[in-house]
Amino acid sequence: MATLTKSELADRILEHIGVKAAGQGALAEDSNAIQEAIDSAHARLRREGKVKFVTSLIPEWAWTPLRDYVAAEVASMFGVIVEHSDDLVRVTNHGEDYEYSIRQYIRNGAVCRLDN
Numbered sequence: 001m002a003t004l005t006k007s008e009l010a011d012r013i014l015e016h017i018g019v020k021a022a023g024q025g026a027l028a029e030d031s032n033a034i035q036e037a038i039d040s041a042h043a044r045l046r047r048e049g050k051v052k053f054v055t056s057l058i059p060e061w062a063w064t065p066l067r068d069y070v071a072a073e074v075a076s077m078f079g080v081i082v083e084h085s086d087d088l089v090r091v092t093n094h095g096e097d098y099e100y101s102i103r104q105y106i107r108n109g110a111v112c113r114l115d116n
Contacts, residue, residue, distance in 0.1 A: 002059075002060045003057045003058055004058040004063055005055075005058070006039070006056060007035065009038060009055075010031050010038060011031070012067050013038075013067050013070050014026050014030060014031070016068075016071050017074070018080060019080070030078075033074065033077060034074060038055055038070055041073060
């Protein structure tokens with residue numbers, strides 16, 4: 001089974017957000033910042049029980065999800081605006097969406113109705 005190191009994943013993240021071109025070397029400060037973000041994301045995911053691997057041996061199945069997860073987190077550090085996938089867009093009637101949100105707040109006791 002193929003694995004990546006944290007340094008290799010950092011390079012892929014920098015390529016993914018357009019900070020460096022494929023095959024081009026990364027600046028040490030950029031790579032270090034990304035590797036810190038990988039450590040932070042990995043620690044969160046590990047606490048939640050979602051990953052069991054170490055960052056020195058990242059399994060192939062985790063490459064893209066972890067790349068995207070960390071890239072979304074660090075992109076703004078490099079002035080990159082991350083666009084959300086069209087697959088995640090939900091078309092709604094904003095009035096209905098607002099009413100639904102209010103009903104959820106009331107049901108969960110987060111707000112009280114003053115017209116009762």
